[in-house]
Amino acid sequence: MNILLVGYGKMGRAIEQIAVDRGHTIVGKIDVQNRADLENFHRSHVDVAIEFSAPEAAYANITTCLQKGWPVVSGTTGWLAHRAEIELLCQQKQGAFFYASNYSIGVNLFFRLNRQLARLMQGQPYELALTEIHHIHKLDAPSGTAITLAEGIQAENAAVQGWTLAPDRREGYLPITSEREGEVPGTHIVRYESEVDTIEISHMAHSRQGFALGAVVSAEWLVGKQGVYGMDDLLEDPLSLK
Numbered sequence: 658m659n660i661l662l663v664g665y666g667k668m669g670r671a672i673e674q675i676a677v678d679r680g681h682t683i684v685g686k687i688d689v690q691n692r693a694d695l696e697n698f699h700r701s702h703v704d705v706a707i708e709f710s711a712p713e714a715a716y717a718n719i720t721t722c723l724q725k726g727w728p729v730v731s732g733t734t735g736w737l738a739h740r741a742e743i744e745l746l747c748q749q750k751q752g753a754f755f756y757a758s759n760y761s762i763g764v765n766l767f768f769r770l771n772r773q774l775a776r777l778m779q780g781q782p783y784e785l786a787l788t789e790i791h792h793i794h795k796l797d798a799p800s801g802t803a804i805t806l807a808e809g810i811q812a813e814n815a816a817v818q819g820w821t822l823a824p825d826r827r828e829g830y831l832p833i834t835s836e837r838e839g840e841v842p843g844t845h846i847v848r849y850e851s852e853v854d855t856i857e858i859s860h861m862a863h864s865r866q867g868f869a870l871g872a873v874v875s876a877e878w879l880v881g882k883q884g885v886y887g888m889d890d891l892l893e894d895p896l897s898l899k
């Protein structure tokens with residue numbers, strides 16, 4: 658595949674390495690200093706754009722790619738207030754858009770475990786809290802993954818109406834604590850606490866490799882399709898996990 662990287666930071670570089678190892682060609686790298694080139698990019702044919710940029714840049718980047726008719730895989734967090742507009746544009750353009758707050762297969766299994774646990778814990782006398790720990794360079798809080806975990810719990814437990822960013826507290830809202838520490842790639846902890854015990858599940862990424870591999874596999878899967886997709890579509894396709 659011919660891949661255009663939109664955002665060439667920590668993730669863009671990790672994706673490049675894995676994509677090249679899997680036999681793909683990087684036809685361009687768009688970052689903040691050459692962002693104007695995205696609109697006029699016609700150096701080579703683009704099979705798919707992989708977009709990992711910044712919260713304030715993602716909406717415009719994805720819009721441009723869809724306008725140009727390129728399938729887009731995006732992992733940027735912190736822009737999802739505009740998600741419905743992107744999905745509508747994708748539909749209007751008969752394009753292809755894939756989004757995941759976290760592309761790691763392990764995290765996506767963890768999402769499922771989280772929902773199962775939330776189902777089991779309904780009505781039990783436990784206080785629930787979520788913690789995410791990331792590197793000090795991260796621009797958004799809470800993490801996109803923590804928001805997906807909170808939404809999973811909300812979908813399973815009618816007593817949870819949403820989430821708040823700790824130290825803010827609100828009755829019926831799940832508190833998310835965001836910690837920023839060194840170069841931590843991404844740790845997420847879901848904790849149920851009662852007077853007598855604690856139940857905790859956690860996922861700890863050891864590097865960015867899992868995120869990057871998931872993004873490249875998603876791009877391979879997306880090319881040739883039309884519509885809006887996420888990791889559940891990929892994981893449920895028995896042909897996808899090569």
Ligand SMILES: NC(=O)C1=CN([C@@H]2O[C@H](COP(=O)(O)OP(=O)(O)OC[C@H]3O[C@@H](n4cnc5c(N)ncnc54)[C@H](O)[C@@H]3O)[C@@H](O)[C@H]2O)C=CC1
Pocket residue numbers: 663664665666667668669687688689690692709710711712714718731732733734735757758759760761868
């Ligand atoms: N969904 C997932 O699995 C993962 C998502 N992420 C998310 O991906 C995003 C990027 O993460 P990193 O690569 O670690 O950040 P980074 O800060 O290392 O790289 C982002 C790059 O985007 C560039 N950029 C800024 N404005 C741009 C624009 N208008 N057009 C093109 N590029 C622009 C920056 O100059 C920077 O080089 C973040 O939102 C992060 O939360 C990160 C890891 C995994």
Ligand SMILES: O=C(O)C1=N[C@H](C(=O)O)C[C@H](O)C1
Pocket residue numbers: 734758759791795796799800801802803842843844
């Ligand atoms: O910014 C990061 O690094 C990460 N961002 C994603 C998020 O916000 O959930 C995914 C991963 O945790 C790493």
